[in-house]
Amino acid sequence: MDSRQISIVQDSFKSIPAPVIRKIPRVILDSMFAICPETKSLFCKDTRQERKQILKSMIYIIEHLRDASAVGPYIKTIAVNLKSKNVQKKDYLIFGRALIIAISSAMGDDFKPVVKQAWISAYETISDIMNQEANK
Numbered sequence: 495m496d497s498r499q500i501s502i503v504q505d506s507f508k509s510i511p512a513p514v515i516r517k518i519p520r521v522i523l524d525s526m527f528a529i530c531p532e533t534k535s536l537f538c539k540d541t542r543q544e545r546k547q548i549l550k551s552m553i554y555i556i557e558h559l560r561d562a563s564a565v566g567p568y569i570k571t572i573a574v575n576l577k578s579k580n581v582q583k584k585d586y587l588i589f590g591r592a593l594i595i596a597i598s599s600a601m602g603d604d605f606k607p608v609v610k611q612a613w614i615s616a617y618e619t620i621s622d623i624m625n626q627e628a629n630k
Contacts, residue, residue: 495612495619500559502612507556510600518552518596519545525592533588536579555620566623573624581628586621593617 507515523541526533537544551572558565576585597613598605 495559495615497560499612499615502609503616504556504559506597506601506604506609506612507552509604514600516549518600519548521596521599522548522589522592525595526588529591530584530588533585536581536585559616569620569624570627573627576624577628583625586625590614590617590621 510518520541523537523545551568554568555565558568594610594613594617598610601609
């Protein structure tokens with residue numbers, strides 16, 4: 495993920511209206527469950543609290559993408575927590591697909607190929623770090 499891609503991710507996220515941003519975690523989880531119903535077992539039956547945590551984490555990570563000293567420890571902590579819930583590498587891949595679906599849905603026609611690639615690159619970078627931390 496390069497500096498230009500970071501800017502694209504941050505700017506595209508800022509362009510999404512707040513009411514739509516608040517819906518992104520639900521779209522992510524609905525998409526995950528549609529892609530792989532087995533992922534439901536990773537979550538509580540009532541996902542409200544987890545959706546809040548997903549949104550909080552997304553906002554923090556996106557705002558701090560340029561600050562490795564802030565975002566690195568933050569995502570490593572998430573990875574350790576997810577490991578305790580038995581989240582596997584395949585689950586990160588499913589979440590990544592669901593994230594792209596959610597951002598695409600939120601942005602509509604503004605989700606151009608360059609924007610999609612920036613989001614994919616950002617998520618791959620983050621999930622690689624999380625997988626490395628989870629496998630320690």
